[in-house]
Amino acid sequence: MKKTILAIAAATAVAAMAPAMAEAKTKACFIYVGPVGDFGWSYQHDQGRLALEKALGDAVETAFLESVPEGADSERALERFARSGCNIIFTTSFGYMDATNKIAAKFPDVKFEHATGYKREHANVATYDSRFYEGRYVIGQIAGKVSKTGVAGYIASFPIPEVVQGINSFLLGAQSVNPDFKLKVVWVNTWFDPGKEADAAKALIDQGVDIITQHTDSTAAMQVAAERGIHAFGQASDMIAFGPQTQLTAIVDDWGPYYIERVKAVIDGTWEQKATWAGMKEGHVVMAPYTNMPDDVKMMAEGTQAKITSGEFHPFTGPIMKQDGTEWLKDGEVADDGTLSGLNFYVKGVDDTLPQ
């Protein structure tokens, strides 16, 4: 009995000492909107965190909070992080935007990095995002080639510009190989809800689509597609394990390089506010291996990926018509980042009304 008490006391002492020993390290903290086990968005951010730990080793210490609701709870979670000695905090969902800026004002010495937002109200807030639409164009082209019905289903989360970019880019890619390609969209109004996502996938398949793509975080749609024997694309993460015969490829978010770069900057004292929007060129948007498709389709996809990576091609290059038939981009004209980051209209061919 005495031994047990001693052991507990020793364990507590060690636990109490741990923070003291860690103070020399730089502490990087992450807050996730979903569980790290979503095998999608939050999972990829956590993979980035692990890559950071691996790259910087003993120089860095990390912590994370998962499934933090957007709103009042995120503000508390951020304040707790800031007070627990975090030097840099990554807030990985759009809905944390105002909370991030509010807490940043209170803790000027802590660096804040907000993913997918646009508000940088204080010098210690930076934003970062990836050009997911580059990957969307590639999978759109694949869909255009592989689909027999010429109709794809798109499970969408919220009608924010990032999602609208993805829908448009996917359809432009598909139309580049099949001008009559059509797209059905279902809005599920959530980032992570396997039940709703699966229902949406079933509804779309019942309406005759034979390819599913999604802008939500779970693997549910992939699993439904596998059951029904059609093809699908992984989202945020390589979901091949959930559809070995189903997944054509996946747009993989690789946050590791960015996290390593930014935490290094904190350690070196060179961290500065900036707005990062990086894509295939910087290695932030990666395509999973092309599988379950004929070789010619695979070659086409690889070719497009190479062109986008080199900067030779931009998915939003005119001529592009808006959904209502008016002209958006003239022949050869490339959309500027400002328009893209506020995108609120569909291109021609989307079989849906954008929720306004």
Added chain:
Amino acid sequence: MRIELIKRPQHSALFSALSPFIAFALTLAAGGILFAILGKSPLAALYSYFIEPLTEIWSLHELAVKATPLILIAVGLSVCFQSNNWNIGAEGQFIVGAITGSIMPVLLPDFQFWFVLPLILIFGFAGGAAYGSVPAFLKVRFNTNEILSSLMLVYVAQLFLDWLVRGPWRNPEGFNFPETRQFHSFAILPEILPASGRAHWGFVFALLAALVLWFLLSRTMKGFEVKLIGQSPRAGAFAGFSDKRMIYFAFLVSGGLAGLAGISEVSGAIGQLRPVISPGYGFTAIIVAFLGRLNPLGIVAAGLVLALSYLGGEAAQISLGVSDKTARVFQGLLLFFVLACDTLIHYRIRLGTAQKPEGTA
């Protein structure tokens, strides 16, 4: 050996007082085992759960912020449940209160005067009460089951809010993102002690509501009426009390307080409407109401304990690296033991002897 539960002739005053403590001890023991299995120090885990959030001023403020909606809703529900009205739809009344309270700051953003704040609070209360009166009307008029009607109205409210913030109420300067404009400063519920933390006046409303309802339930004729009708509607009718009026009273009070909680949360803690404004406060408050034994003062304590378990869960995630799931399992353990130990109030445990022949048990 068999364990039997024998009903006590009267409920035990001793165990009424003891059961929360027994439950707490059992939770500590079970939680300690849980954390030990996970390879974490049980002492450090329990420390970060129950002590760490209480050691800093800012964290106490956060405790108040988290407990405010739970207490406000739950004290209202205590009137409902004691009068045998099963309002499961407080979540919906919370949302509608938040919406009606937001009408002025969202639609008339330039209308900035000191009296905007009291008005939006009244609007919030009225909106929640009006929404609560729907299941009450259906019950009185058509004898509709209020559990179902109030629950279904939650989804109506959630989808209505979702439509509003994506459609007509969307912030025109918000890049299409689904949220309303930020409330102007006259529509913000101020913080009680702005220098030290975020707790807003909603917490004071919660404490006042608890006091008023405690007085009403335990010291007034109306309170007697609530309990009498709840326990025996026939006896209530003989006493000249109207069952139907009581239904309206219970739903208006609980709906109104849920609505007040909604607008307090939006105006005090969030600052705008978004597609989701509550992580399920209206449902959690049902647990809080029963944890507090439907006594408004007990509910204040229960609300604080439940809020503490949320904050403690976060603290444990950060300082120990346990997952969010572990934090929730632990919270579940706490609730389970509290409710299970209440059995001891009405039953006593008899450890069976070997008198009965084997095999019949």
